[in-house]
Amino acid sequence: xxxxxxxxxxxxxxxxxxxxxxxxxxxxxxxxxxxxxxxxxxxxxxxxxxxxxxxxxxxxxxxxxxxxxxxxxxxxxxxxxxxxxxxxxxxxxxxxxxxxxxxxxxxxxxxxxxxxxxxxxxxxxxxxxxxxxxxxxxxxxxxxxxxxxxxxxxxxxxxxxxxxxxxxxxxxxxxxxxxxxxxxxxxxxxxxxxxxxxxxxxxxxxxxxxxxxxxxxxxxxxxxxxxxxxxxxxxxxxxxxxxxxxxxxxxxxxxxxxxxxxxxxxxxxxxxxxxxxxxxxxxxxxxxxxxxxxxxxxxxxxxxxxxxxxxxxxxxxxxxxxxxxxxxxxxxxxxxxxxxxxxxxxxxxxxxxxxxxxxxxxxxxxxxxxxxxxxxxxx
Amino acid sequence: xxxxxxxxxxxxxxxxxxxxxxxxxxxxxxxxxxxxxxxxxxxxxxxxxxxxxxxxxxxxxxxxxxxxxxxxxxxxxxxxxxxxxxxxxxxxxxxxxxxxxxxxxxxxxxxxxxxxxxxxxxxxxxxxxxxxxxxxxxxxxxxxxxxxxxxxxxxxxxxxxxxxxxxxxxxxxxxxxxxxxxxxxxxxxxxxxxxxxxxxxxxxxxxxxxxxxxxxxxxxxxxxxxxxxxxxxxxxxxxxxxxxxxxxxxxxxxxxxxxxxxxxxxxxxxxxxxxxxxxxxxxxxxxxxxxxxxxxxxxxxxxxxxxxxxxxxxxxxxxxxxxxxxxxxxxxxxxxxxxxxxxx
Numbered sequence: 001x002x003x004x005x006x007x008x009x010x011x012x013x014x015x016x017x018x019x020x021x022x023x024x025x026x027x028x029x030x031x032x033x034x035x036x037x038x039x040x041x042x043x044x045x046x047x048x049x050x051x052x053x054x055x056x057x058x059x060x061x062x063x064x065x066x067x068x069x070x071x072x073x074x075x076x077x078x079x080x081x082x083x084x085x086x087x088x089x090x091x092x093x094x095x096x097x098x099x100x101x102x103x104x105x106x107x108x109x110x111x112x113x114x115x116x117x118x119x120x121x122x123x124x125x126x127x128x129x130x131x132x133x134x135x136x137x138x139x140x141x142x143x144x145x146x147x148x149x150x151x152x153x154x155x156x157x158x159x160x161x162x163x164x165x166x167x168x169x170x171x172x173x174x175x176x177x178x179x180x181x182x183x184x185x186x187x188x189x190x191x192x193x194x195x196x197x198x199x200x201x202x203x204x205x206x207x208x209x210x211x212x213x214x215x216x217x218x219x220x221x222x223x224x225x226x227x228x229x230x231x232x233x234x235x236x237x238x239x240x241x242x243x244x245x246x247x248x249x250x251x252x253x254x255x256x257x258x259x260x261x262x263x264x265x266x267x268x269x270x271x272x273x274x275x276x277x278x279x280x281x282x283x284x285x286x287x288x289x290x291x292x293x294x295x296x297x298x299x300x301x302x303x304x305x306x307x308x309x310x311x312x313x314x315x316x317x318x319x320x321x322x323x324x325x326x327x328x329x330x331x332x333x334x335x336x337x338x339x340x341x342x343x344x345x346x347x348x349x350x351x352x353x354x355x356x357x358x359x360x361x362x363x364x365x366x367x368x369x370x371x372x373x374x375x376x377x378x379x
Numbered sequence: 380x381x382x383x384x385x386x387x388x389x390x391x392x393x394x395x396x397x398x399x400x401x402x403x404x405x406x407x408x409x410x411x412x413x414x415x416x417x418x419x420x421x422x423x424x425x426x427x428x429x430x431x432x433x434x435x436x437x438x439x440x441x442x443x444x445x446x447x448x449x450x451x452x453x454x455x456x457x458x459x460x461x462x463x464x465x466x467x468x469x470x471x472x473x474x475x476x477x478x479x480x481x482x483x484x485x486x487x488x489x490x491x492x493x494x495x496x497x498x499x500x501x502x503x504x505x506x507x508x509x510x511x512x513x514x515x516x517x518x519x520x521x522x523x524x525x526x527x528x529x530x531x532x533x534x535x536x537x538x539x540x541x542x543x544x545x546x547x548x549x550x551x552x553x554x555x556x557x558x559x560x561x562x563x564x565x566x567x568x569x570x571x572x573x574x575x576x577x578x579x580x581x582x583x584x585x586x587x588x589x590x591x592x593x594x595x596x597x598x599x600x601x602x603x604x605x606x607x608x609x610x611x612x613x614x615x616x617x618x619x620x621x622x623x624x625x626x627x628x629x630x631x632x633x634x635x636x637x638x639x640x641x642x643x644x645x646x647x648x649x650x651x652x653x654x655x656x657x658x659x660x661x662x663x664x665x666x667x668x669x670x671x672x673x674x675x676x677x678x679x680x681x682x683x684x685x686x687x688x689x690x691x692x693x694x695x696x697x698x699x700x701x702x703x704x705x706x707x708x709x710x711x712x713x714x715x716x717x718x719x720x721x722x723x
Binding site: 091 | 427531542547551587633643682683685687691692
């Protein structure tokens, strides 16, 4: 192979570079796919339901938890339902095409599992009045579109209790995705939980601007550890933060799913999202023709969140405190956000004696006292 | 034989694909049908395919011009994002000021805004290459990240929707900024016609004008071009500004078309995918159209393969890779004969 002109050679290099860059743009590829359950049709045709996932089902976090929920609901409902899923869908124009295609293909219920799918779903919902649309963590509802979300800040609070006792530096770290109320609630609940056992707690936050970006999450964890944080929590979907803590002999938590196997020494517990209970209910609503629009917010009490796998080296009195808090959540006697709540600038956000309602929770745009820094671009 | 090579590559890809499907335990024929035929099945599918292809065509045309002229613009993604910011900014302004205008009046304006913003971004690359002889591969690529952060800053900061729950996105743009649709109820907009016109224009420029010939001589034979008195400065500026403008228009169409607002995720890697499109399309305007169609088909087919037969999403990425590899292999093996030789 002689006489290769240099532009041609460059061209090859460029094409390969482009292929590499496109591949990077697509983030991590999911490992072995779970085969979609397609039960054999029984006498009445099964209810067709579809799930749109923002990440790969193999992310071991958020999307993995959704898919576990889907499988759980299918296991309970058996051949009354037939489900499919589409993974790795970008928020934006691609989502609308995918949701529309699923509606056209005869699915009667469609679940979209990320906040950024809301606009796309609302557009499609208008055109398919006899299909039911379910949007996780969103706020847009209509006659045939409703929203659901777990009170995951309960898990963050329970993690905070453990973190507050296990820290040696009294500095906690939090890797945030986007500064929306849901995430700010988690940062605040984590801090309040820690302060409930250790008033000296300070929390540092680093934002990565993504739900799933392992390299960036790792960088953020490094930054926090350099800033003296020794117990980390993340509101992102991968195991990267936990694994970085393991490498640096610090502590961290699992988020969305049980991540204990990824960091046996660093793992202090996992904040679980258990979507299955809701998926079962939603499918049953459609099967029993009792589907009504609205917003569902479920927590530990309803079985949609949990905090599990606290390791043996955590002192028994800490575990006891977590169990007490869980009992309080179950009985409805523990309010995580209860006045007085002061924000990081010293302003009282919730007056003494008041407990937060859903409206207050939906409008959290501040850090509580003890969280360092400023919420990005908050006015 | 050279012309046949893309065809052979596609056939090879299909064969490899069939083997993959079989290995994953799916019926290869029905899987191939979902991948290669379903994206063309019905009006809606065709319009979606055309919609997905539109930005790829526009960007690939500009890149084909660059690469034919030996200017290695890798940063079309950044120029696309700046075009999206230009077009999106204009749409945002029309929305917030509630300026009454027809979508048809807005259409040319958004093209100009996107083209100017994209060309300006590519102009930085041209300036650095022309004045300081900085390698355009590096500068154009690095400016992608700058553009990305600039977009993030805008949607996290000054352009953020005040009622958007602090989520990084602008308000949804007003209806007068929506690109006119080709068919009612479908998302395909008239920007796709602009992309086809641009392809025609590029063909005329490349093969029917003296300036086009000049550029292409300068590519493979810079010394000959200099001897003939063709300016290499002019070549750098013309190619980069043109490709920047085309990528910018693609970005403006994407925000004023299917998105209707600015978010940090405007692009799904169009600028990089278009590099593959340009080479799959032999750096020929017609080829760019066909190449965009093929890559869009893989992408949409990949989604359908997930929802219809439960194949993993990574498969469309694998397909792209296989296609590219077969194409390069076909090219090489058609032009060169491998000879197995030991020591002589």
